[in-house]
Amino acid sequence: MSDNPYSTAVLAWYESNARDLPWRAPDATPWSILVSEIMLQQTPVVRVLPAWRAWMERWPTPAHLAGEASGEAVRMWNRLGYPRRALRLHACAVAITEEHGGRVPDDHATLLSLPGIGAYTAAAVASFAYGQRHAILDTNVRRVLARAETGVQYPPKTQTKAETALAEALLPPTAPVAARWGVAVMELGALVCTARTPACASCPIAGQCAWRLAGKPAYDGPPRRGQTYEGTDRQVRGRLLAVLRDSAHPVAKDALDAVWDDRVQRERALDALVSDGLVDPLDDGRYALPS
DNA sequence: GAGGCGTGGTA
DNA sequence: TTACCAAGCCT
Structure with missing residues (x-):
């Protein structure tokens, strides 16, 4: 009974509100989950869906991709953006094929050593593909925790030690529940606790949300400058x-x-x-x- | 650790 | 229209 105060409500909400995404299907392979995570870095789900389907159709295993030129990965990436991700995913496939017997590693540290895989993606693959207990801390989770726990509208611009500690403190004790919790909080941030107009009326933890209980004070930090693109x-x-x-x-x-x-x-x-x-x-x- | 790195949808 | 935002990583 050392589960965090939100887990029951968030897990129940996820049961009935989770999107039916193909990389969450019971037959999704670790490789297909890894591909989805790389594609989803800074890229919306709706744009990833068709790209992911085409990619998995063409390269169903790391060995299939590793057998092709890296330029083919870049071409297949098409307009998903940040094409260095395609190059790194190809390098991942080569490393997995040559150094890990063609199997996506299940060890967090090993995943972290692969190109293009950072703290979030290593935890996501270990958790979503292998059911392990790791803190999932992406932009969605950071926003949910900033509001529910810290009582502010937005998380800090760069991830802090305090956020990591908080995410780990909230992690349910058993691996299966922790893995479920991670994807559930992410989904809550993606669908309800959104950046611009959060749907607090539909939120399963609205009654415990520090930001809402404080009257939803507006963000008062320095301007969060978005990146310009024209002419860059x-x-x-x-x-x-x-x-x-x-x-x-x-x-x-x-x-x-x-x-x-x-x-x-x-x-x-x-x-x-x-x-x-x-x-x-x-x-x-x-x-x-x-x- | 701040800044660079694509692309497109939305308010 | 402009500005923000979208499951980050690397240097």
């Missing part, structure tokens, strides 16, 4: 990579030059793409996705 190197990188993605063959420099006027910025972006391993400069002067 990120936009240029996106345009350059799109040219390569949409071409079945290597492209001439002219084709890349055409997508951005500012030569200095364009060259800087292209150099960065090459440096990141997303673009391969060929000996004949043309450019291609990596092999």
Whole structure:
């Protein structure tokens, strides 16, 4: 009976309100769950769904992906955004195939050592795929805990030790319940305790929410500046990579030059793409996705 | 540890 | 329209 004060209500809410997502299906493999977690990093579920289905159809196991060029992963990634994730997922598949017998590791530390897998994703895979007991602390959970426990509208900009400690303190004692709790709190943050207009009337823990009980005081910290995009190197990188993605063959420099006027910025972006391993400069002067 | 890294939907 | 937001990771 050392479960946290919210667990019963949140778990019951999840039972009847969880979305029917394919990576939550009983037959979802650890690999399919890992793929979903990488795709979901900073990307909404509705955009991940079709990409995930296509990816799993083409590469149902790590070995399938590891057998292809990394550029094919980048091409398949299409417009999901942050294409370095595709490169890292390919590198993950290679490492899993060559160093882990083709099986997604179930050990948190080993998962953490794989490319593109940080604290959140390692905990998510260990918990969602293998039913282990780990604190799940993503943007949704951080927001729920900020409101319910700390009594503020938004969590701090960067994750703190206090948040980690809180998430661990709230973790139910047994592994199966803890795993259920993690996905349930995330879902609550995604569907009810949302960033802009939380649906407190539908919240199973509204009666225990410190922020609501305090009258929902407005956020009073420094402005949380969103990232601009127009005119940034990120936009240029996106345009350059799109040219390569949409071409079945290597492209001439002219084709890349055409997508951005500012030569200095364009060259800087292209150099960065090459440096990141997303673009391969060929000996004949043309450019291609990596092999 | 602050900043860089894509893309598109919504208010 | 502009600004914010979306299951983070890496340097």
